[in-house]
Amino acid sequence: MKDMLNYEDFEEKTLQRREIFKGKIIDVFLDDVALPTGGTAKRELVFHSGAVAMIPLTAEGKIVLVKQFRKPLEQVILEIPAGKIDPGEENQLETTAMRELEEETGYRAGQLTYINSMYLSPGFANEKLALYLATDLQKVENPRPQDEDEILELYELTIAEAKAEVAKGTICDAKTLFAIQYWELYLLQRQFKEDTQ
Structure with missing residues (x-):
């Protein structure tokens, strides 16, 4: 071959x-x-210097999403928390992920698990996204402030609610669509393990 x-x-x-x-x-x-x-x-x-994104799951089995206006789309969408890698952070992606999670959601992850990395638009851009699963979430008493130009609102959704938002077009970016599919597989694997024990 x-x-x-x-x-x-x-x-x-x-x-x-x-x-x-x-x-x-x-x-x-x-x-x-x-x-x-x-x-x-x-x-x-x-x-682009690259980015990190997190799939934050609460103890109740919900995903934490951020609502924000995206100027290129001229609309508000729901997304998983994400942020760019600052200069010097290229080898500290977990630190970047923890920072961005806290800035955007006010949560800190007790466990951060690397899932994979992907190029978002390789036809014209070199932006690479590292994706993490964030679990054992704890609300931070005094979280890092959001970036000055960010206006965010948090939502905690079940898998059924998230899929309904996909159908409505409120969730429409590639990283979040991938995250929801990964989350559904994650839930199925956990259920299978529980059923076979």
Whole structure:
């Protein structure tokens, strides 16, 4: 079988890279690339330092979601708590996850379990998201303040309520949709273990 990760026949070599925009959260570049077929093309690229997201589950078996307005969508949506990785935190993702969980929800996790990492839009961006399961939640008496430009509202939903919000379109971002599917499997696995003991 052919090596799936061998990319020699697919690699696009960068001929020139121009910085279009340097921002606080993203940098935008325009690349001229040589295609493996012999032609050339332009690629619009967004570079991002990466992010963490948490699936916070309460002792009552509910997920904690944040409601916030997302300007690119021009609408309010429900999401799992998440935040960007600050410079110097690349090797401290659990610390970043704990900080963001406390800032956005006022909870601290007694247990934080790494699930996986994923690229959110690899067609044009290099943003990588590390996803964690946050359990044994404790309310923090004096939580870290939210970012100044964030207006958030918390919701604790059952799996049925979360799936209803998906159907209504209130939950519509990829990380939260993935999180709800993971959560449902997590609940099924726990139920199976209890049933077989």
